[in-house]
Amino acid sequence: MATETTATLAEPVVGSPKPDPILVVDGVQRRFGGMTAVDVDHLEVQRGVITALIGPNGAGKTTLFNLLTGFDQPGQGTWSFDGRPIAGKSGASVARAGMVRTFQLTKALSRLTVLQNMLLATPHHPGERFWLSWLPFTWRAHERAAEAKALEILERFKLDAKRDDYAGSLSGGQRKLLEMARALMTDPTMIMLDEPMAGVNPALVQSLLGHVQALRDEGMTVLFVEHDMHAVRHISDWVVVMAEGRVVAEGPPSSVMSDPAVVDAYLGAHHDTDLGDDALLDPAMLARLESEEEKR
Numbered sequence: 454m455a456t457e458t459t460a461t462l463a464e465p466v467v468g469s470p471k472p473d474p475i476l477v478v479d480g481v482q483r484r485f486g487g488m489t490a491v492d493v494d495h496l497e498v499q500r501g502v503i504t505a506l507i508g509p510n511g512a513g514k515t516t517l518f519n520l521l522t523g524f525d526q527p528g529q530g531t532w533s534f535d536g537r538p539i540a541g542k543s544g545a546s547v548a549r550a551g552m553v554r555t556f557q558l559t560k561a562l563s564r565l566t567v568l569q570n571m572l573l574a575t576p577h578h579p580g581e582r583f584w585l586s587w588l589p590f591t592w593r594a595h596e597r598a599a600e601a602k603a604l605e606i607l608e609r610f611k612l613d614a615k616r617d618d619y620a621g622s623l624s625g626g627q628r629k630l631l632e633m634a635r636a637l638m639t640d641p642t643m644i645m646l647d648e649p650m651a652g653v654n655p656a657l658v659q660s661l662l663g664h665v666q667a668l669r670d671e672g673m674t675v676l677f678v679e680h681d682m683h684a685v686r687h688i689s690d691w692v693v694v695m696a697e698g699r700v701v702a703e704g705p706p707s708s709v710m711s712d713p714a715v716v717d718a719y720l721g722a723h724h725d726t727d728l729g730d731d732a733l734l735d736p737a738m739l740a741r742l743e744s745e746e747e748k749r
């Protein structure tokens with residue numbers, strides 16, 4: 454079942470200061486030709502809570518994600534993570550600073566085993582440092598430690614039995630778990646999940662949501678982009694809504710998803726968008742799906 458954060462939350466106002474911000478974004482703009490994809494004045498993400506980033510297709514969510522994690526560069530703007538400015542840093546240095554994003558399993562990664570996928574995500578792989586790669590002892594000790602860590606994380610996600618299977622043979626939900634597991638190899642402070650529920654069988658959704666909440670309960674900050682509004686309503690502590698590049702609303706899910714500005718933003722793009730209704734999350738059904746998943 455859903456658990457809630459124990460953190461004190463901010464005022465549900467766009468750009469509101471947060472009690473303990475881990476990420477602070479200022480004046481970030483990204484244009485593609487004549488089109489402004491992202492135009493965020495001020496946004497703070499609170500440490501230790503689950504924040505969902507939602508909005509209609511083309512709202513700029515992925516572009517903002519790419520900018521913040523160093524995989525794209527803005528025309529202008531600054532942002533800081535954990536008190537340090539990180540605008541302009543590469544994806545690798547952002548990850549080293551503790552902000553890690555998940556990636557969808559590519560074709561190349563699908564041809565590697567689950568364990569190999571995990572080991573590729575190992576930080577400070579000695580092979581990256583030329584002089585260390587000459588020392589077989591350092592190499593082997595590092596590999597053993599990385600493998601032990603990978604297996605521990607795989608066990609947590611119930612993927613340990615799949616360690617030698619090709620990642621490409623995993624189900625949609627198991628792939629999402631592997632993406633999360635890979636990100637944890639670097640011991641992040643903040644994890645950014647790109648559509649964690651996309652392509653996930655309903656029977657696995659609850660288990661995935663539980664894993665995301667567990668990360669938050671261990672003190673990690675979670676920011677995720679998601680189209681599944683039931684999942685957003687169910688696990689987010691805070692929701693940030695984007696439309697046409699801007700943040701148009703933010704606040705707790707219960708209030709923000711019935712905010713007229715949010716409904717308008719969605720209705721402008723999709724007349725049939727369902728912003729998630731808790732009545733549809735039948736607790737008995739969820740419990741049954743969860744126990745079926747446990748038995749598998």
Ligand SMILES: Nc1ncnc2c1ncn2[C@@H]1O[C@H](COP(=O)(O)OP(=O)(O)OP(=O)(O)O)[C@@H](O)[C@H]1O
Pocket residue numbers: 485490508509510511512513514515516517
């Ligand atoms: N590399 C690019 N070149 C040109 N335009 C781009 C590029 N990347 C994104 N855009 C445009 O920027 C806008 C924002 O796109 P973005 O993918 O960030 O939206 P989104 O909110 O993530 O949408 P979705 O929910 O559909 O993934 C869109 O109009 C998109 O077409």
